[in-house]
Amino acid sequence: MTLLKAAQSLAKEKNIPCQISLEEKMGCGLGVCLGCAVEVADGGYEHVCKQGPVFDSNKVII
Ligand code: FES
Known part of the structure; x- marks a missing residue:
């Protein structure tokens, strides 16, 4: 699991706002x-x- 995916999952689990930056895909x-x-x-x-x-x-789905 990538760090971004882990952050996304934790934020969803704890119901806290989270923003992720995907500039590496550019x-x-x-x-x-x-x-x-x-x-x-x-x-x-x-x-x-x-x-x-x-x-x-x-x-986003990452
Ligand atoms: S980086 Fe978005 S279209 Fe090329």
Whole structure:
């Protein structure tokens, strides 16, 4: 389990707010390569370089 996943899991378990930064997923940083897409809990994908890089931990699936 990665550190981010552990933080996400602990925050959910303790019901505390948590934000995670996913900048390591970025490629071009310009919205061109689509390499930074992350799945979100309510369906679909968001781009780390456009909607992030910081997300509510409950929002993204990592
Ligand atoms: S980093 Fe290339 S599209 Fe987001």
